[in-house]
Amino acid sequence: MSSARARAPKVEEGAALDRILTLELARTTERTAVAAARLRGRGDEMAADRVAVDAMRSELNRLPIDGTVVIGEGERDEAPMLWIGEKVGSGRGPAVDIAVVPLEGTTICAKNLPNSISVVAIAEAGSLLVAPDVYMDKIAIGPGYPAGLVGLDRSPEDNLKALAAAKGVPIEEITACILDRPRHARLIEAVRSTGASIRLIGDGDVTGVIHTTEPDETGIDIYLGLGGAPEGVLAAAALRCIGGQMEGRLMIDRPDKMERARAFGITDPRRVYRLEDMVRGDVLFAATGVTDGNFLQGVKFGRNQITTNTVVMRSSTGTVRWIRARHTHLDKFEG
Secondary structure, eight states: OOHHHHHOOOOTGGGTTTSHHHHHHHHHHHHHHHHHHTTTTTTOOHHHHHHHHHHHHHTTTTTSSEEEEEEEETTTTTTTTOTOEEEESSSSOOOOEEEEEEEEEEHHHTTTOOEEEEEEEEEEEOOOOOOOOOOEEEEEOOSSTTTTOOTTSOOOHHHHHHHHHHHOOGGOOOOEEEOOOOOHHHHHHHHHEEEOOOESSSSSSSHHHHHHHHOOOOOOOEEEEEEHHHHHHHHHHHHHHHEEEEEEEEEESHHHHHHHHHTOOOTTTTTTTEEHHHBBBBBEEEEEEOOOOOOOOOOEESSEEEEEEEEEEETTTTTTEEEEEEEEGGGGGGG
């Protein structure tokens, strides 16, 4: 006699996410971005981040999913909402992993500078790297290059030379994107010594990684340096959808960090995670601009409407949707 398991229909890869509509995910980042945008330029980073977290959690709980936050605002004892392990969603849909950065670039938002965004990624349960909120060393390039062209175990000079050769240009025509931080002084010196140029950014390394996918438009060929691990996983989710290569290594350099890492099942502090190690299976990625940038335009407040600009991607179909939305029911964005 055949068992019930044997009679069950086969589930195609990515089918678990079919019930999550693109517009529902877009609404999540739209509402979050609008909440944060109301505090642009006010100089209060904590307040902007708080309203973004509140808005995103509220919208995630409307989705027909059984969601678990695997990349969030930090461990439970550090974050009141959207902490790693928190359950979100209606509980009546597919089991999914969720990675969030409600407000990437809190300083950018507080100063009303370019490229602050709201970001979320959803993948089938067990598909996203679960890691503590520590630094991650990252390297990323866009699509169209041989696999393994660059890597964290090579010097910046070797990576830049390999990229220039693959692109067919002198190294002087290569531009690296690096966060403008004191910790990157030696990296910046090493890159400049090759003749390559650098685009220093104050914040927003998810956007920095995504910029490598369209170097003709952004002028950025490669992303290098230390940034947050949550942003690293979200950037990997975007690259899985639109193509590119990325490696990341968690910076677990103290006993307390190693203890936290073990709680997440991480035993090798020097492991290099490839793109497919950080994000597997089908994934949806959405981002909405908070402030104006060369990736997404920010929220625009009109007299009778609010305008948002959002990108939504899906890895199983390779689809990238750009959504410019006008919201006239302003009461929906209050509270």
